[in-house]
Amino acid sequence: MQGTNHDDLRRHNLSIILRLVHRSGAASRAQLTRLTGLNRSTIGALVAELVERGLVEERTPDPTRLAGRPSPIVAASDRVVAIAVNPEIDAITVGVVALSGVVHRLIRYAMPSSPSITEAVTITTGIVTQLKRDLGEYSIIGIGVAVPGLVRATDGLVRHAPHLGWVDEPLCDLLAAATGLPVVAANDASLGVTAEHYFGAGQGLTDLVYLNGGSSGIGGGLVIGGVAASGRAGYAGEFGHTRVSAGTNTDSAGIAGTLEAEVTRHALLAALGLHAGATDADTLERALVASDSPVVRNLVNRQLDFLAIALAGAVNMLNPQLIVLGGFLAALHAVDSERLNVAVAALTLPAAFAEVSITPAVLGSNLLMIGAAELAFEALLLDPQQDQGNTAGLPRLSSRAAETAAPTF
Amino acid sequence: MQGTNHDDLRRHNLSIILRLVHRSGAASRAQLTRLTGLNRSTIGALVAELVERGLVEERTPDPTRLAGRPSPIVAASDRVVAIAVNPEIDAITVGVVALSGVVHRLIRYAMPSSPSITEAVTITTGIVTQLKRDLGEYSIIGIGVAVPGLVRATDGLVRHAPHLGWVDEPLCDLLAAATGLPVVAANDASLGVTAEHYFGAGQGLTDLVYLNGGSSGIGGGLVIGGVAASGRAGYAGEFGHTRVSAGTNTDSAGIAGTLEAEVTRHALLAALGLHAGATDADTLERALVASDSPVVRNLVNRQLDFLAIALAGAVNMLNPQLIVLGGFLAALHAVDSERLNVAVAALTLPAAFAEVSITPAVLGSNLLMIGAAELAFEALLLDPQQDQGNTAGLPRLSSRAAETAAPTF
DNA sequence: GTGATACGTTGCCCAAGCCTACAAACCCTC
C-alpha cells in the first residue's frame, strides 16, 4: 500500500488525460475539464506539459458549435507509436500503431512453416530495424507481442504455445536484446479483450468475457471491474479447457470433454466441405448461415449447446455485462443467436442472465495489433513523464496539421 | 475518469494508513513510514488527524526492540464499531465488530421458522436499538448485512434468497429507515471471501476463489487482482450452478447436473446416518474422516470428483493463487485432499495448476460477522474524513489504554 | 556517562491545484 505524494499526483493527472484522449479519441480542453473534474487552469497546464513532451497535439477548434469561445481539440499524437507483433503458424505480422489509434503500417511476413523462437526473433528484429529507419521522425515507445499461448505476466516468458511448439521461451528478453526496445508480451486472446474493451464492443463496460475461436482452439480473456484480469501469472481466460461434456474427445492439452474438444472450426469446415487453409472468418460465417444442410445445422446446434454450457458457467461465476464472441464462435452466433441465448438462459440464474448480452466482436483483423500496441503503450499511459526518447530528433511543438484521420477502429 | 486534486490526495493517504492498521493490525509510525513510502513528518500529521477523529489510538511503544528511539504504536480504535447482521433460516445473528478487529458482542436470536423480511427488520432493529443504548460511548459506523442469496450491489436489494423465501426485498432501505444508520448488504459468500482475503487464508494474496458449502447449497466469492469481484450487479461467485455432470438431479434454481445438485451436505449426512439439524461443521468433518464405510467413501470420492470439475473450470478461467473451501467442502477436502488435487490437475492446464493451492478456510464462526462488518467499514476506510458522528459524546483523545487484545481473528 | 542509532518534531520550501479577474472568441439579435 503505497502513499501518494505530489509527484504521484501530477503523474496520475497526466496519465488520466493521456488515457482519455488515447482511448476515447480527441477531446476539447473544455470536455477534459468536465470529464476529470479538474480546474480549467490545471487542465491547461497538464495539456501544455503533454504537448511539450510530444505526446498530444492541439488542433484548431471544431467550427460547428454553440456560443462561447471555442476550445482547442486535444488529440493523441500519431507520431508516438508502438510496434505490435503477432507470431502465428503461417506468418509473423508486425504493425505500427500510433497513440492516436492510427495503424500506420501493417506487414505480414509469410512463413513456410511454423517459426522457431529464433526465427521469430530474427525476422521481427529485421522488420523492426527497417521500421526504425523508415520512421526516423517518429518516437517508438516499445514492442508489444501477442502470443498464441500462455505467457507469464511477470517477465513475458512464453510458457507454452502449442501451435508454435514453443515451451519456456524468453521471448521478451531475446527481442529486447536484439532490438534495444522495451518489449512486453501477453496471450493473444487477453489482448483481444483489451482491444474490444477500449475500442470495440465493450466500450465503457466494466465486466466483459471474451471468447475467440481460432483454427487451433478456443482462447479468451476477461475484464472484471473495469480492468483486464490476468490471473496470478497471466494465464486467465483459458475457456477452451472448460469441461462441457462427458465425451472422450480431447483438446490440445489432452483434457477430455472440453469446449475446445467439442467445438471446433475444423468440424464446421469439414461439414461444409470447405478447405481449412483457404477459408477466412467471413467466408465461414457466410457459408454457415447460407447452408441448408441438416448435417451442418445439427453440428451447429450441437456446438452452440456446448458453447452455452461454457458461457453459462462464466455467467454464473462472473456475472458479466457482455460476452463477446470472436472468430468462428461469432459465426456460430450469427447462425442462431436465439438458440444460444435460450440455452444459456436455461443454465444460469435468472438475475445473472438478465444482466448479460452476447454479441459478436466488432474489431476485425486489426484486433491483435491494437491489443498488442495497447500493451506496449501501458507503461507510457501509466507515467507520461517517463523518458520515451527513442528518437533523438523528434521535432516537438510541430505545427504541421495532422494529415491522418481520426482513429480508424 | 476522475482527476485527483489536493483533497483527494489527503483523503487517499488517510485512507491508506487507516486501512493498513485496520487490516494488518497495529503498526508503529516508523513501520507506516516504510510501508507507505511517505515522509516521517507526513505520517506524523496523518496519524495526528486520524487520532483527532477518533479512528486510531496511539499506544506506548513496544519495549522489546533494537537501538533507537521507540516509535509509538498506531492501532485502529476499538470504540469505532460496525454492526454485522446475518439472517438465516433458524436464527438472526448480530455482531458488534470494532475497527480494531475485536468482536465486542455476538448475539444469536433463534427463530422458530424462517424469518420474513418484516420479522428480520423488526428483530434486527430491536437488537440494534438496545445495542445503541449499551454502546453509548462507541461510535457506530453503520450496519452490514450478510444475506444468503443474491443481493444487488447498487442498492442492496435482495433479489432472491431462496431459503428465506425473499424476492426483491428492499432490505437496506427498510433497515436504514428503522434504525437511522447507514446499511449495506451483500451475498454471504462474497463477504466470506472478503474476510478470508483480509484476515484469513488469503492474506496478502491477489487472486482467490472461495467456495462455501452450506446446508442449503454452495456459494462462493472471488478476489481478482486484489479486489473483491462482484460482477456487474453483485451476483458473481455462484459456483453452485456450474454444470459438472450430465445427471438429472437439479439444484435450488432448477438447473440439472450442477455442482450444487451433485455435491450436497444432505447426502453426506444421510450416508453417515447423522441428523441434519444437530450436526455442526466440525462434527461432520470428524465423522467423515473417521468413517470406514465404503458407501461413505464412495460418496465422498464422487463428490470430490464433481467438485474437481468445478474447481478446474475456475482455475482455467481465472488462474487463481488459492482456492479456499469452507463449510462441508472443507470437510470433503479433509478426507482426501490428494484425490481432489489429482482430479483438478487432470482437468487443468499444468501452468495454471502449478500456481494454485487448495486449502480449507481458517476463519470459523465469526467469518460472516467480520465480512459484513468489513462491508460497513468500507465507506469509512475509503474516506476517513467523512462524518461518522453517530454518537455525540464520543470522548476523543482518550488516554485510557485499550484493555482489549489485538485482533482475535 | 558516552556514543551510536532510530525516531519524532519543527520550521521552511516548493510543487501543484484552485480561485479570481480579465481577455478572447464565438453565437445571436437588431
Next chain:
DNA sequence: GAGGGTTTGTAGGCTTGGGCAACGTATCAC
C-alpha cells in the same frame, strides 16, 4: 456590424500538503 450573452483560455496570487533538513529525544551497548 455593433453590442450583449456565453463559454473558454490565461495570468497571477493563494492555499495546501508533502518533502527536507536540522534538531531534540529516547533507547541500547559498553
